[in-house]
Amino acid sequence: MNPPHGVGIGWRPEIAGFVAELPGLRFVEVIAESVPTAGPPPDDLVELRERGVTVVPHGVRLSLGGAEPVDPARVAHLAAVAQLLAAPLVSEHIAFVRAGGLEAGHLLPLPRSYEAVDAICANIIRAQADLPVPIALEPIAALFDWPDDELDEAAFLNEILDRTGALLLLDVANVYANARNRGTDPLALLDRLPLERVAYLHVAGGAEGGGFYHDTHTDPIGPDVLRLLAELCARHRPPAALLERDGHYPAAAELRTELDAVAAACGFPVVT
């Protein structure tokens, strides 16, 4: 039940062997929806738990930002996964993923309006009532904004965190992507976020395409994102930072180099 600390990696079946052999690893994340709760958890996760590695269930389909009330069955599943893995916390996104009976297939941004803040806070509070552990909320990377925002990003996020008491899961690559695509200063946003409420960080790679920076999770982490990670940790270092990779998995040596680069940027011990 240790809270996340140090350098972690997103556990995925494709890299389970690699993750199992990281000697210094103390922290992974697993996609909550991929864990069955009817039987025992996947063997690889059980082995990590037995080694004392903290496993945080990371939900991607709760749709907390949907206008409709969050589906109690989805919250119950997330709660069951947290219990099954003896997780100290769970995480989800400030986003919606479905509406009007259609699945978007991805995390979509909310309008930064008071109406949307009311809707997502109501859902977070509903989820908190049924979760056995605290929830950390992750602001997403979005390629577009709604046309009628009433709040800027920092005010929007602070309003949600203040009203719900939730922790923050800050994704440095998302902060970078949004700032790049909007032409804003990522450090100005960091200056206004409650860094002391960050449960852990996410960091991932991305790529340029069609005039936008895409947070792909399938490319290496660029130097700009690593610099932003180092800047953030120089201001106030959160307890942990987790590398997300979701496809085009590179050779083990390359992944180890990325984990080491994350450790160096944060000043954490290497886990490789």
Next chain:
Amino acid sequence: MTPAGAGPDGPTGTPAATPVEKATATLASRQAELVATLVAGGPPPPGFAPGPLAAARAALLRKRAGEVARHWPLLAAGLGPTWSTMFIEWAADRPTGGGLRDGWDLARALHARTALPALGAEELAVREAEFRYDGHQAPRRRRSPALGRVGGAIAVQVAGRVRLLRPARP
């Protein structure tokens, strides 16, 4: 459900909102309208910058192509470098039914116009022998023995075990 005008009726059921409607539209209807734009070929909601919205739509389709390729690796491999373009063109105004069903629907559509590559035909034959799929509901595992025949490929399933008996005609 959502108020009229932005429900799940898809592309044709979502008229463009007038300024008055926009002012009174609820978060639910506006979210529904946005999702329909992104995944079902609906018209862009008023006020959104078209460039970023188009980029998001394209990114969603690329992500979906990747998911389908994980469920249908032979179909994707058979189409080679044309896979992404082929899938994205086909999927642009079709909401997803999940990677398994999307790939299934595409494979059947390609087969119907004799454009399914041999590898895709073999993969489809195996799936047809393994599951019953009516194109609407989630595929269900067959309980009795079955043959799958697609473009010369024949797969047989007995007691849940599937074997490709004959490869597809190249």
